[in-house]
Amino acid sequence: MTPILKQVDDKRFFEVLDLCCKKIEEKMGSKPIADWRSADYNNLNSQLGRQTKVYLSENTLKRIFGRLKTPTRYYPQKATRDALAQFIGYRDWQEFELINRFSPLETPAAKATLNVDTKAVEATSQNKFTTQRFRFYLSLAILLMVCLTIALLYYTKSEEIEPGExxxxxxxxxxxxxxxxxxxxxxxxxxxxxxxxxxxxxxxxxxxxxxxxxxxxxxxxxxxxxxxxxxxxxxxxxxxxxxxxTKGWVANSGNDSLSAFPIAKLRPLPKDSLYVSTSQLDSAGLNLSKPFLIGFSNIHTSDVDGDNFSFSSYLRTEESRPGVACMQTSILILGSKGRHRVLMVKPSCAAFSEYHFSEVKAMGSSKNLNKMTYDFAKGGDVRLLVKNKKVSLFINNKLMLNSAYSQSIGKILGIKILFNGVGIAKSPQLFDLKTRVSY
Structure with a gap:
C-alpha cells in the first residue's frame, strides 16, 4: 500500500528534504550550510523571494536546514515546500519528491559496497558455472518481482473506492x-x-x-x-x-505567505478606504524591516454567480520598499468550487505577472503578460468583468486582458485584495450581472 506522509516520523520525507537543502546549498555556492551566518540566510531569503515570491525568515530557514534545534524535526508547509523546489528548478514539491523520493540517496558506504560487488562479479564471471548460476538467480528474482507487482496491482485495485462510497x-x-x-x-x-x-x-x-x-x-x-x-x-x-x-472588510498581514497577524483585531474597516498604517502593523507584531504582505478580505456566503459578475476598485501601492524590487497587487475572487486570481505588477516586472481563472492559469515567467502590467504606485481604477466564463480586465477603462475558462467556480464566497507592502483600496464593489445583487 502507498504510504501516507506523516508530519514527524516519515524518515524518507526528511531524507528528501535534506537532499533539497543540499541542492539549495550547491545553488548558493558560497560555503556549506553549517558555516552560514545571518547574511547568508538573508541572501537566500532575498533570492527565494525574487524567484518564488515566498519570503522565509532566518529562523524558519534554520529550522528547515536543521540548524535550529527543536523537539521534533520541523515540517515545512506546502507553500514553503513548493517554493524550495521551484528555487532549484522544479515545478513544485510534488514533482521534486516524485523524482527523488524513491531514488537511492547514495552514501560513501554504499559506493564502497558497490565497488566490492562489481569486482566480485567481474572475478566470478571468469568461471562459467558461476556465471550460469548468477543468471539463474537473476531470472528467478525478476520473476518474483513480476509476481509481486501483479499481486500489488490486484490488491490495490481491490481496495479502490467507488465514486460516492x-x-x-x-x-x-x-x-x-x-x-x-x-x-x-x-x-x-x-x-x-x-x-x-x-x-x-x-x-x-x-x-x-x-x-x-x-x-x-x-x-x-x-x-x-x-x-x-x-x-x-x-x-x-x-x-x-x-x-x-468576516464581518465586513478586515485586514491581516505577515512576513511570508504562511504567517498572519490580525490588524486591529480584525475589526471591520470603512469600505470607502481600506488602509492600515505602519503604526498599526507594528502594533500587530509585524517586522517592518522585512518584506511583508497585507491582505484585505471580505468573506461571507452569497448567491452571486462567480461566472457572471463585475468587480471594481481603486488601488494604489507604495513607490518602493526596502527588499522589494517589484510591488505587487492581487485580486482574488473566491468561489464555492474554485477561484479567480489576478496578480499585477509594473511593466519592468512583467515576469512576476500571473492570472488564474478557474482551471486556466498563466504566469509571466513562461508567457508574455506585458499587456496586463501597470504601475499602481500611480493609482488606478481596476475592473474585472466575468460574463458567461469569459474574462476581461480593465485598468483606467483600458482593456488589458481577455481570457476564458470552462469550469465554474460556483457562488462567490469571498473577495481578497493583496499588496506586498502598504497599499490602499478604495470603494471595492462586486455585483451579479444577471440579478444585479451586490456582494
Whole structure:
C-alpha cells in the first residue's frame, strides 16, 4: 500500500528534504550550510523571494536546514515546500519528491559496497558455472518481482473506492476567523480500517491521516476559503469547502505567505478606504524591516454567480520598499468550487505577472503578460468583468486582458485584495450581472 506522509516520523520525507537543502546549498555556492551566518540566510531569503515570491525568515530557514534545534524535526508547509523546489528548478514539491523520493540517496558506504560487488562479479564471471548460476538467480528474482507487482496491482485495485462510497464531512464548514473545524468520514456500508485516507488542507496545514471512525480537528487562522480534499492512497476522491468568514472588510498581514497577524483585531474597516498604517502593523507584531504582505478580505456566503459578475476598485501601492524590487497587487475572487486570481505588477516586472481563472492559469515567467502590467504606485481604477466564463480586465477603462475558462467556480464566497507592502483600496464593489445583487 502507498504510504501516507506523516508530519514527524516519515524518515524518507526528511531524507528528501535534506537532499533539497543540499541542492539549495550547491545553488548558493558560497560555503556549506553549517558555516552560514545571518547574511547568508538573508541572501537566500532575498533570492527565494525574487524567484518564488515566498519570503522565509532566518529562523524558519534554520529550522528547515536543521540548524535550529527543536523537539521534533520541523515540517515545512506546502507553500514553503513548493517554493524550495521551484528555487532549484522544479515545478513544485510534488514533482521534486516524485523524482527523488524513491531514488537511492547514495552514501560513501554504499559506493564502497558497490565497488566490492562489481569486482566480485567481474572475478566470478571468469568461471562459467558461476556465471550460469548468477543468471539463474537473476531470472528467478525478476520473476518474483513480476509476481509481486501483479499481486500489488490486484490488491490495490481491490481496495479502490467507488465514486460516492466515501465522502469527507465537516461538522462546521463555515465560521468566523479564526476557526476550528471538525472533519470525519461519511461512508456507505462497511469500510476496512486498513484503507488509507488523508485530508489535504492545502496551504492551511499538512496532509493529515484520518481513519474510518476518527475525527480530525484543524485550526484555520486566515480569512478566506479553502477547498479541503479527501485523499485515498494519495488520490483525491472528494472535496468540500470551508470558509473563514468576516464581518465586513478586515485586514491581516505577515512576513511570508504562511504567517498572519490580525490588524486591529480584525475589526471591520470603512469600505470607502481600506488602509492600515505602519503604526498599526507594528502594533500587530509585524517586522517592518522585512518584506511583508497585507491582505484585505471580505468573506461571507452569497448567491452571486462567480461566472457572471463585475468587480471594481481603486488601488494604489507604495513607490518602493526596502527588499522589494517589484510591488505587487492581487485580486482574488473566491468561489464555492474554485477561484479567480489576478496578480499585477509594473511593466519592468512583467515576469512576476500571473492570472488564474478557474482551471486556466498563466504566469509571466513562461508567457508574455506585458499587456496586463501597470504601475499602481500611480493609482488606478481596476475592473474585472466575468460574463458567461469569459474574462476581461480593465485598468483606467483600458482593456488589458481577455481570457476564458470552462469550469465554474460556483457562488462567490469571498473577495481578497493583496499588496506586498502598504497599499490602499478604495470603494471595492462586486455585483451579479444577471440579478444585479451586490456582494
Amino acid at each position: 466515501v465522502k469527507l464531512f465537516c461538522e462546521n464548514p463555515n465560521g468566523e476567523v479564526p476557526h476550528t473545524a471538525v472533519f470525519k468520514l461519511s461512508h456507505k456500508g462497511t469500510l476496512s480500517e486498513d484503507n488509507q485516507f488523508a485530508i489535504d488542507f492545502m496551504d492551511e496545514g499538512p496532509i493529515t491521516p484520518i481513519k474510518v471512525n476518527q475525527e480530525v480537528v484543524q485550526f484555520f487562522k486566515n480569512p478566506g476559503v479553502v477547498h479541503v480534499r479527501l485523499l485515498h492512497h494519495n488520490k483525491a476522491i472528494d472535496t468540500l469547502t470551508v470558509s473563514m468568514q
